[in-house]
Amino acid sequence: MAIRIIVKHPDPVLRDKAKPIPKITPNIQKLLDDMADTMYDAPGVGLAAPQIGILKRAIVMDVGDEHGLIQLVNPEITYREGEQLGPEGCLSIPGLQGDVKRAQKVRVKGWDREGNEVEIEGTDLLARCIQHEVDHLNGVLFTDVAVKVYDEPRDDEEEGGRS
Template identity: 45%
Template sequence: MAIRPLIEGSSPLLHREVKDVTKFDHSLRELLMDLEDTMFEADGVGIAAPQIGVDLKVALVDMEEDGILQLINPVITHYSTETAVDIEGCLSLPDIFGEVARSVKIELKGQDLSGRPIEMTAFDDVARAIQHEVDHLYGKLFTEKMIRQISLEELEEMYSDDEDHIHGDA
């Protein structure tokens, strides 16, 4: 287990599709542990492997009391037409925050640690975080979908009584 350095937002790995996981061995478990350590250290709500320089479709989403969701080769198979706008940030783009419209319900498939296929449905904040992380695995940053950038001053005003929200990076 180790905290890994976050790579720069301009790094090519954050701007192209990364590779499918094909080896479901101890190195995958180690990667998941490193991602978890790095996500907590950076105070993030999600993290994707390319953010620590790893060329694989692996990501995590912190679902708080529901635990940590492991995404391995995730593919979103359905996006609800209903969307919601909320503020996002990104561990790879410190100090950039902005409004992004995301589907409020998604269906996705992927694999578990052993490579077995899994399917799930996610809603609201978890669906948003999954969409943000899956985008990372396909080389897309939230700033490409941002409707409006929010200044740090504006953000602090909005969440002056809710400090945690300011660090909602993923």
């Protein structure tokens, strides 16, 4: 386990499309663990592999709810419902926050760290985080989709957190 360096905007790796992971290997499990360490250290509520310079479809999240740590490989959003508009920040874009319109509830399927197919349903902050991380895998940043971007307030951690 190790803390990796978080790539910052405008590094071009953040704009590339990440590649599917063909199978779970010890290296992929180590990647997922390093991503979790890096996210907790930041601290953040989510992290996508391109944010540590790895163009593979892997994400980790922990929004502090009953799901705990979620590690997902090849995530795909299968269902979206409703709408929420709220503040969002990104570990790769320090100092900025934006109001972003997201689905209120989503389902995402993928593999867990053992390669089992899983489907997770998230609402509110978890739904927001899932959409933010999957965007990262497609080279999309929150500043592309925000209705408004502004300087991060100093007490932002209460609201949503960065991912």
